[in-house]
Amino acid sequence: xxxxxxxxxxxxAPGQKVTISCSGSSSNIGNNYVxxxxxxxxxxxxxxxxxxxxxxxxxxxxxxxxKSGTSATLGITGLQTGDEADYYCGTxxxxxxxEVFGGGTKLTVL
Amino acid sequence: EVQLVESGGGLVxxxxxxxxxxxxxxxTFDDYAMHWVRQAPGKGLEWVSGISWNSGSIGYAxxxxxxxxxxxxxxxxxxxxxxxxxxxxxxxxxxxxKSTTPLYGSGSHYDYWGQGTLVTVSS
Numbered sequence: 001x002x003x004x005x006x007x008x009x010x011x012x013a014p015g016q017k018v019t020i021s022c023s024g025s026s027s028n029i030g031n032n033y034v035x036x037x038x039x040x041x042x043x044x045x046x047x048x049x050x051x052x053x054x055x056x057x058x059x060x061x062x063x064x065x066x067k068s069g070t071s072a073t074l075g076i077t078g079l080q081t082g083d084e085a086d087y088y089c090g091t092x093x094x095x096x097x098x099e100v101f102g103g104g105t106k107l108t109v110l
Numbered sequence: 111e112v113q114l115v116e117s118g119g120g121l122v123x124x125x126x127x128x129x130x131x132x133x134x135x136x137x138t139f140d141d142y143a144m145h146w147v148r149q150a151p152g153k154g155l156e157w158v159s160g161i162s163w164n165s166g167s168i169g170y171a172x173x174x175x176x177x178x179x180x181x182x183x184x185x186x187x188x189x190x191x192x193x194x195x196x197x198x199x200x201x202x203x204x205x206x207x208k209s210t211t212p213l214y215g216s217g218s219h220y221d222y223w224g225q226g227t228l229v230t231v232s233s
Contacts, residue, residue, distance in 0.1 A: 002154065035219035037155070044205060044223040045147075045155065056221065088155050092216040098171055099145070099157035 003028060004089055006102035010078055013110050020074040020105045028100055032092040034072040036051075037066055037099030040088045047073060050085070079109050111224045112136040114206045119227030120194055130227055132189040132206030140164070140184035141210035143218060148190050148202035149226070158204070159191065163212035174200075197229045203228050 005023040012018040020036065026091040047056050047063035064075045072089055077098065091100040118130040132144070146158040158168045159180040168180055170199040189206055202213035204227050 032216050033219070037220075039155075043121065044163040044225050046223070047219060047221050050210070050219040050221075074129075086154075090155070090157075092218075094216065096172075097169055097215070098145075101126070101157065104154040 002103040002104035003093060003100040004091070006087075006089060006105045008103070009106045009108065011110055012110075013080060013109040014079050014096040016079050017075065017077045018079060018107065020087050020089075020107070022074070023070075024070050024091065024100075026070060027095035028070075028091045028093040029067065029092040030074055031094060033092045034065065034067055034089055036063075036074045037088045037090065039088065041085070045088065049050075063077050072088070076107070081109050083107060084109050113210060114205050114222055114224035116204060116224045116227035119204065119229045121230045121232065124231055126196055127192070127194045127197075128196060128229060129189040130193065130204055130206075130229070132224060133209070134187045134189065134206075137208070137222075139182075139187040140194050142212055143167075143214045144182060144189045144216075145207045145209060145220065146180060146189075147205045147207050147220070147223075147228075148200075149205070150199075151200075156202070160209070160214040161189070162214040164212065167214045169214055178205040191228070196228060201231050212224060214223050 011046040033051045037045040046056045052067040093100045145160040177195045206224040207219040208222040211218040
């Protein structure tokens, strides 16, 4: 059971938009920055979004992040088949004194 | 180019020990905290441990506290994870991950990850 809650899977057609939610509490998302990681099949995770809504260089603006209260959301527009991957949210939990991740969401581009 | 290369994984019996290493290059190693994150087969990411730039601050997940020890050698640009009293549930791909801050804790994220080293605990 992960500290952060994500839907197990989402799907959408190429070119469409999808959002992935990440729900937590005041001890984690509510008072700390959220990051998002993309894990393509058979590869290591890759930083996609940090500090709730910032993109590292090289990440296209099709990817966006937002946070409200104790929840965060990853948005992906203009879906491509190459976006098929597992997506994880992560943040610091002040009560646990530990980094925590969501359980991951598998994105399928139909 | 930043590179993180893990090594030391393998098949080990329950109760035995293993030491993982992570060789870092392409950045000033002692400017950043470092972490270990693991992923059991077919499962999600689980943070294992983190260490600040000067080893002054260290943390562990409850699942490994008292059994695992993280350390670093800044002169060798290397990160380590000593794993004792291994259990079947420790079976996972272990990633070394670079933080974006020197301190372990709130406000950081992982901008570079290694490819992982597989640890299998089985009799």
